[in-house]
Every structure is written in C-alpha cells, then in structure tokens.
Amino acid sequence: MKHIAILGSTGSIGRSTLSVVESYPERFQVVSLAAGRNVRVAFEQARRWKPRLLSISTEVDAEILRSHLQTAGMKGIEVVHGPAGTVRVATHPEVDFVVSAIVGVAGLEATYEAVKAGKTVGLANKECLVAAGELITAEARRQGNPLLPIDSEHNAVHQCLRGGRMEEVECIWLTASGGPFLYTPKSQFSAITVEQALNHPTWKMGQRITIDSATLMNKGFEVIEACRLFNLPPSRIKVVVHPQSTIHSMVEFVDGSILAQFSVTDMRLPILYALTYPERVPSTMRFSVMDLRHLEFLPPDMEKFPCLGLAYEAAEAGGEKTVALNAADEVAVAAFLQGRIEFEGIPTIIREVLSATKVDKLESISQVLRVDSEARMIAGERVEQMGSVGTRPLSTAMRVE
Amino acid sequence: MKHIAILGSTGSIGRSTLSVVESYPERFQVVSLAAGRNVRVAFEQARRWKPRLLSISTEVDAEILRSHLQTAGMKGIEVVHGPAGTVRVATHPEVDFVVSAIVGVAGLEATYEAVKAGKTVGLANKECLVAAGELITAEARRQGNPLLPIDSEHNAVHQCLRGGRMEEVECIWLTASGGPFLYTPKSQFSAITVEQALNHPTWKMGQRITIDSATLMNKGFEVIEACRLFNLPPSRIKVVVHPQSTIHSMVEFVDGSILAQFSVTDMRLPILYALTYPERVPSTMRFSVMDLRHLEFLPPDMEKFPCLGLAYEAAEAGGEKTVALNAADEVAVAAFLQGRIEFEGIPTIIREVLSATKVDKLESISQVLRVDSEARMIAGERVEQMGSVGTRPLSTAMRVE
Numbered sequence: 147m148k149h150i151a152i153l154g155s156t157g158s159i160g161r162s163t164l165s166v167v168e169s170y171p172e173r174f175q176v177v178s179l180a181a182g183r184n185v186r187v188a189f190e191q192a193r194r195w196k197p198r199l200l201s202i203s204t205e206v207d208a209e210i211l212r213s214h215l216q217t218a219g220m221k222g223i224e225v226v227h228g229p230a231g232t233v234r235v236a237t238h239p240e241v242d243f244v245v246s247a248i249v250g251v252a253g254l255e256a257t258y259e260a261v262k263a264g265k266t267v268g269l270a271n272k273e274c275l276v277a278a279g280e281l282i283t284a285e286a287r288r289q290g291n292p293l294l295p296i297d298s299e300h301n302a303v304h305q306c307l308r309g310g311r312m313e314e315v316e317c318i319w320l321t322a323s324g325g326p327f328l329y330t331p332k333s334q335f336s337a338i339t340v341e342q343a344l345n346h347p348t349w350k351m352g353q354r355i356t357i358d359s360a361t362l363m364n365k366g367f368e369v370i371e372a373c374r375l376f377n378l379p380p381s382r383i384k385v386v387v388h389p390q391s392t393i394h395s396m397v398e399f400v401d402g403s404i405l406a407q408f409s410v411t412d413m414r415l416p417i418l419y420a421l422t423y424p425e426r427v428p429s430t431m432r433f434s435v436m437d438l439r440h441l442e443f444l445p446p447d448m449e450k451f452p453c454l455g456l457a458y459e460a461a462e463a464g465g466e467k468t469v470a471l472n473a474a475d476e477v478a479v480a481a482f483l484q485g486r487i488e489f490e491g492i493p494t495i496i497r498e499v500l501s502a503t504k505v506d507k508l509e510s511i512s513q514v515l516r517v518d519s520e521a522r523m524i525a526g527e528r529v530e531q532m533g534s535v536g537t538r539p540l541s542t543a544m545r546v547e
Numbered sequence: 548m549k550h551i552a553i554l555g556s557t558g559s560i561g562r563s564t565l566s567v568v569e570s571y572p573e574r575f576q577v578v579s580l581a582a583g584r585n586v587r588v589a590f591e592q593a594r595r596w597k598p599r600l601l602s603i604s605t606e607v608d609a610e611i612l613r614s615h616l617q618t619a620g621m622k623g624i625e626v627v628h629g630p631a632g633t634v635r636v637a638t639h640p641e642v643d644f645v646v647s648a649i650v651g652v653a654g655l656e657a658t659y660e661a662v663k664a665g666k667t668v669g670l671a672n673k674e675c676l677v678a679a680g681e682l683i684t685a686e687a688r689r690q691g692n693p694l695l696p697i698d699s700e701h702n703a704v705h706q707c708l709r710g711g712r713m714e715e716v717e718c719i720w721l722t723a724s725g726g727p728f729l730y731t732p733k734s735q736f737s738a739i740t741v742e743q744a745l746n747h748p749t750w751k752m753g754q755r756i757t758i759d760s761a762t763l764m765n766k767g768f769e770v771i772e773a774c775r776l777f778n779l780p781p782s783r784i785k786v787v788v789h790p791q792s793t794i795h796s797m798v799e800f801v802d803g804s805i806l807a808q809f810s811v812t813d814m815r816l817p818i819l820y821a822l823t824y825p826e827r828v829p830s831t832m833r834f835s836v837m838d839l840r841h842l843e844f845l846p847p848d849m850e851k852f853p854c855l856g857l858a859y860e861a862a863e864a865g866g867e868k869t870v871a872l873n874a875a876d877e878v879a880v881a882a883f884l885q886g887r888i889e890f891e892g893i894p895t896i897i898r899e900v901l902s903a904t905k906v907d908k909l910e911s912i913s914q915v916l917r918v919d920s921e922a923r924m925i926a927g928e929r930v931e932q933m934g935s936v937g938t939r940p941l942s943t944a945m946r947v948e
Contacts, residue, residue, distance in 0.1 A: 305710050305806060306710070306806065308709050308710045308711075309709045309710065311826075311827070314827040386837060398836070400827055400829040400830070401816065401819055401823075401827045401828055401829065402810050402830050402833055403706060403809075403816065403827070404808065405706060405707065405710075406794075406807045406809070407710075407804060407805065407806055407807075408804075409804045409805060415802065415803055419802060419804065422802075425712075426711045426800050426802045426804070428801040428802065429801070429803050430803075431803035435785070435787050435797065435799070435805065436845070438787075439843065439844060440841060440842070440843055441841070441842040442841055443837060443839035443840060444837065444840075445837050
C-alpha cells in the first residue's frame with residue numbers, strides 16, 4: 147500500500163491521479179491533499195477520499211471547508227491553508243509518494259520540502275525543474291530517491307532509459323508536435339493572431355501551454371527539464387518534430403540503438419507508471435499498434451522558432467537564467483493573449499529579460515522566487531515599452547487563464 | 548576480455564562477428580572457429596585471428612589447412628573437422644561466449660553442447676530455436692545463462708524487454724516488411740514467378756530467406772523463435788507489417804506502454820549488443836532520427852499468407868511440429884526455386900507435412916534430426932506428387948543456393 151499526497155488535487159493532473167487511485171484501491175491510499183481555490187471540488191475530494199490532512203489556498207476557504215465537513219459529519223480531516231499548509235501536506239509523516247502538480251512557482255517550496263523529507267516525488271510541475279531543477283534534483287540525489295516524471299515526454303524517456311545505464315546514453319530525443327505554425331512561412335509570422343496561436347492541431351490544453359507549443363518554448367522547457375531530470379548537458383537533449391505525437395520520446399544509446407516509447411495519450415498512464423515504479427501494473431489503457439499508420443519526423447526550424455534556441459541558451463548557462471526564462475515567457479505569453487504584443491514579440495521580450503539576468507548559482511527556493519519576481523518585473527516593463535500593437539481586432543485578445 | 552567461439556565463421560554472421568571483434572581488440576579474443584567449406588577464407592581467418600582451435604567441414608579440408616598453416620609458419624592452431632570438431636570449438640574450455648551462426652540443423656548439436664557446457668550463447672541460427680528451441684532454452688534456463696538473439700527483430704525485443712519484468716509483458720510485436728507481394732491481390736498469387744518472389748523490396752538476402760519473406764514464413768519462424776526465447780505463448784507474439792522495416796520490433800507492457808527499438812540495419816549492431824550484454828559499448832553505427840521520415844504499419848493478411856498461420860499452428864502444438872515446419876518449408880522453397888511447384892504450392896506442402904507429423908515432445912537433438920529427415924522425405928514425396936507445374940519459362944527456375 148502506497149500512501150499518497152497530491153499537491154494540486156483539484157487541477158487536471160490531481161484529478162487524474164485520484165482517478166488512478168480509484169482504479170487501484172488495494173495499492174494506494176490518499177493521506178493528504180493540497181487543493182487550489184475550488185472549495186467545492188476540495189470538499190468533494192475530502193468526502194470521497196477522507197484524507198488525514200487537506201490544505202486549501204486561503205484561510206477563509208479553510209474555514210468554509212471545516213464547517214461544511216462538520217455539517218456533513220466528516221471527522222478527523224485536518225484542514226490547513228496557504229503555503230505552509232501545502233508544505234505540511236507534502237511532508238506528512240505517513241506519506242510515501244508526493245504528486246507535485248501545482249501550476250507555477252507556488253508548488254516549488256512544498257516539492258523541495260517533500261524531497262528533503264525523503265519522499266518519492268512524481269513531478270508534473272514544470273517550474274520544479276525549469277526554475278528550481280538544480281536545487282531539487284541535487285537534493286533528490288542526496289536522498290537517493292528517484293524523481294519520477296509525470297508528463298508524456300519525460301515519462302517516455304524514463305522508460306526508454308531502462309534499456310541501458312546512464313553512462314551508455316548518447317542523447318535523448320524529445321518529440322514535438324510542431325504546433326499550429328509548423329508549415330507557416332516565417333514571412334507570415336508577424337500576422338499571427340491569438341486565435342490562430344490557440345488553435346493547436348493536436349491537443350486541447352490550457353492557454354499558456356498552447357501558446358508555448360506554438361512558439362516551441364514548451365519544448366524548450368522540456369529540454370531544460372530533461373537536462374535536470376537525467377543529468378545531461380543540453381547538447382545531449384535533442385528535439386525532433388513529429389506531428390502525430392505518437393512516439394512520446396526516444397533515447398539513443400552509445401552503441402547506436404534507439405528505444406522509443408508510445409501509448410495512448412492519457413495522463414493516467416504516466417501517473418500510474420510513476421506511482422507504481424519500478425513495477426508495471428495492468429491497465430485498460432491500450433494503444434493499438436495497428437493504429438500507428440503514418441508517422442512523420444522532421445527537424446525543428448530554429449529560425450522560425452527562436453524560443454527553442456533561447457531555452458537551449460538558458461539551459462547552457464543554468465543558474466538564474468532558466469528561472470528568468472520561465473518568468474519572462476509567462477509574462478510575454480500573457481501580453482500576447484491580451485493583444486498587447488505580437489506573436490514575434492514573445493521571443494524578443496524573453497531574449498531581453500535573459501540578457502538582463504545574471505547566471506548566479508541557485509542556493510535556495512527563496513532566491514528562485516526573488517529571481518522569478520525580478521524577471522517578471524523586467525518583462526512587464528518591456529511589454530509596456532513595446533506597447534499595444536493594436537493591429538488585431540479586440541476579439542482576439544483573450545483573458546489569460 | 549571475452550573469449551569467443553564462432554560457429555560458422557566463414558558465413559555472413561561469422562564474418563560480421565569478426566569485424567566487431569576487430570573493432571574492439573581490447574574486449575574480445577577469438578579462441579576457436581568453426582568454418583564451413585571455404586578453406587581459403589578459413590585459412591585467412593586462422594592467419595588473422597590465430598585461434599587455438601579451428602574446425603572445418605571435411606577431413607580432406609582439414610589436411611589442406613594444416614599443411615598451409617605449416618607452410619605459413621603458423622604454429623599452435625589445432626585443426627579438427629566435422630560435427631565432432633564443431634562441438635569441440637563450441638565447448639573449448641577457454642571460451643566464454645559462443646556465436647551460433649551455422650545455417651540449418653548442422654549447428655544444433657554444437658550449440659546445445661555449448662549451452663550444456665555453461666557458455667553464454669549468441670543465437671543467429673534459426674533452427675536452434677525453431678527446431679530445437681524447447682531443448683536449448685530449457686537447458687539455458689537450467690544453466691542460468693542467457694541466450695542472446697543475434698537478429699534484428701529478437702535483438703530489438705530483448706532490448707525493449709529491459710523496460711519491465713517478464714511478468715509485465717502483454718505481448719511482443721514483431722515487425723514484418725511484408726515482402727514483395729504485400730500489395731499483390733490474392734487472385735494473382737498463382738502467377739507469381741521465381742524472379743518476382745526473389746525481388747525483395749528491402750533486403751538483399753539468401754534465396755531461401757528471400758522466399759520465406761515473400762510467403763511471410765520467415766516471420767512465422769520468428770514468432771516461434773520469440774515464443775521459445777522469451778517463454779511466451781504464440782498468442783502473445785504478434786506480427787505487424789511495417790514496409791520501411793525501420794522499427795525492428797516492439798514490446799507492449801501490461802500498463803499499456805509500448806517500447807520500440809530501431810537503429811541502422813547492420814548486423815554488427817545486434818552482434819555487438821549480444822557480445823557485450825549487459826553493457827552497451829560505443830559504436831559508430833548511427834541512425835539519424837531525422838531520417839525516420841514516413842513510417843507505415845498495417846495488419847498482415849492471413850488469407851494471402853497462409854504460411855504465417857501454419858507457423859502459429861506449429862508453435863501452438865510444439866514438439867515435433869516446428870521441426871517439421873522448418874524442414875517442409877526448406878524442401879518446398881527449394882522446389883519452388885527449381886520451378887517444380889507454384890508459389891502457392893509452398894503452404895500446401897507444409898500443411899500436408901504438418902498433418903503427417905506427430906506432436907511428440909522433443910527429448911534430444913538426435914530426435915530433432917530424425918524428425919527433420921522424416922519431414923524432408925514426406926515433403927519431397929509431396930513435391931513429386933504435385934509434379935512440375937511447367938507453366939513458367941525455364942529461366943525462372945533457379946539453382947538453390
């Protein structure tokens with residue numbers, strides 16, 4: 147029986163994790179949950195899963211939850227709140243495995259504390275590796291505990307890496323769908339609208355990650371994540387465009403053999419893999435090999451997608467640079483979604499923020515949060531300077547998620 | 548330093564093995580070689596590799612070799628001959644690793660003796676698993692030594708299997724090129740000529756294996772090999788047609804993940820893998836992921852290619868049946884190449900021979916050889932009865948290799 151904590155239980159990965167737990171009641175028990183702002187869902191989860199400990203964003207929400215749980219006759223669920231509450235959820239003494247799925251830098255501290263407390267951590271939060279990866283992976287190595295990736299690409303890499311030892315890895319191949327502008331000539335990039343950028347050919351996702359997929363910055367973040375997770379230099383993490391997104395990623399070994407992983411596109415599969423590693427547990431999630439049909443592969447166009455190159459530069463420099471990369475991208479993408487800058491303004495802003503950032507080594511999560519804030523401020527200033535482009539109808543300016 | 552014996556050193560796999568040994572002089576030493584009938588090549592190999600022991604087919608050839616080696620001033624190479632000589636090569640006390648690459652049933656006894664003597668064996672001989680697989684794999688398990696497959700499909704499977712435990716395997720997917728008649732309608736099968744059947748779209752190979760690829764019997768043999776090698780029932784070995792032959796094979800795990808392997812098509816890669824397992828050693832054999840381009844996958848047509856179904860039936864029955872399957876196929880293919888039967892006569896003959904064969908359990912290599920002989924006799928009689936079809940010009944009747 148594995149005892150689970152979920153950081154971000156009301157989000158998409160959190161709910162998928164609970165769905166996995168539901169399918170294997172004999173294997174998993176939910177000990178603690180850190181919910182976001184959805185009190186209703188948090189209450190339902192508390193009722194269904196009876197955790198020992200439940201954390202929610204604000205004190206007010208915690209009060210509401212407590213009173214509702216009392217009314218419902220639910221006893222023995224301690225309700226806490228805020229960042230300190232999330233840390234308590236992550237480090238609960240009965241917990242073996244922590245699913246880190248809080249979006250943004252908010253999940254950093256609790257994840258770091260979970261690793262420090264000797265928990266095995268399944269990572270579904272990009273910032274844990276992009277911003278604080280050097281700290282968190284160093285601590286995990288010190289503890290001798292694995293960090294298990296919960297996203298299809300790095301989970302695929304983790305599986306393929308089982309085909310040899312780390313010293314035997316030549317490189318990692320991350321596959322990229324290529325996004326909606328794979329076949330759009332660069333000359334048309336200045337006219338890209340928000341609607342076009344949000345129209346991803348393969349996936350329905352949140353707005354920021356959809357834009358990050360359109361600029362290939364999402365793949366850039368994954369390059370950085372792979373560097374940290376698998377302790378390899380950026381030069382050994384390669385990207386290949388694979389529009390069908392069937393093969394989730396590949397590992398090339400020094401002898402010339404390449405292993406590739408694929409499966410249905412269902413987040414419950416990498417979650418199950420992480421939760422049960424090193425075992426594999428039967429599931430009903432089946433991909434038919436006969437459905438492979440046509441697969442295509444092509445090199446990424448670094449001219450059209452400068453964000454990918456910026457991510458490689460930040461990965462190479464390390465330290466504060468990748469914190470700034472993530473922060474600047476978040477601000478730039480928000481500005482694009484609001485119609486304040488053009489699509490091509492995204493890499494421009496990120497490049498400027500990176501230039502203004504030092505390469506200082508990261509020593510603590512508080513330093514990460516400080517660099518993150520500073521980078522956001524610089525990025526915000528650059529957005530102001532760039533000004534509203536005003537070339538697109540207002541309808542294309544969308545609310546940031 | 549690994550000490551190597553090669554059974555079939557003058558054949559294609561044997562020479563590729565020596566090429567691998569040549570590239571890694573610090574890792575491998577050739578202790579003993581069993582050559583075929585090519586005395587000139589055997590002499591060159593003896594001169595180059597200075598084995599302790601060299602075996603050649605006939606006593607006359609052994610005499611010639613001895614005198615040539617003496618003239619060349621080569622001392623300390625013992626020359627033996629015949630099946631007993633091959634067994635001595637396979638069981639030489641200084642040998643750790645035996646590459647079994649003698650074509651046909653001739654290599655069975657020596658391979659079995661090598662396994663019994665506790666050697667690690669790399670298998671490149673189809674008959675070792677198709678005809679005598681039950682005996683050889685049982686003995687390898689008893690010895691606790693691995694049998695390492697040296698052919699691209701099973702070697703790929705072996706690599707993918709590292710992604711989990713055997714109990715976690717759902718099934719194995721062997722890829723098949725589909726051969727030259729993948730898109731030929733069944734109605735035209737009666738008119739297939741020897742030239743057409745020998746015109747394989749992807750590979751240049753020997754005549755028998757080329758025809759076996761055209762009938763898909765080659766894939767049927769691989770299904771049987773996979774059953775024996777990986778100890779799985781035939782129902783869990785599946786075949787998918789993949790005309791580009793890029794992905795060499797795949798393993799599907801119970802959780803729904805599938806791992807696939809690919810690499811350059813160079814036999815030195817699986818040889819190197821087997822020779823160095825469980826290590827992976829750097830090589831210059833590189834496949835570019837960017838060269839993947841288009842990959843296709845489709846189900847095999849069991850109506851058009853009844854040989855594949857016959858192989859599954861024989862695999863299911865086991866015992867003497869798979870010995871007879873291989874023997875009958877060899878006779879039928881030879882008859883087709885000689886213009887004595889039609890392409891569609893191949894499965895007809897095999898089916899008849901299988902019906903006439905018992906399912907008795909195999910107890911010894913001599914029983915395998917007896918069943919093999921009997922099946923050849925029955926197949927020969929059926930060829931006689933079927934008679935020369937005489938519908939094709941004589942030029943299409945080719946000499947059997």
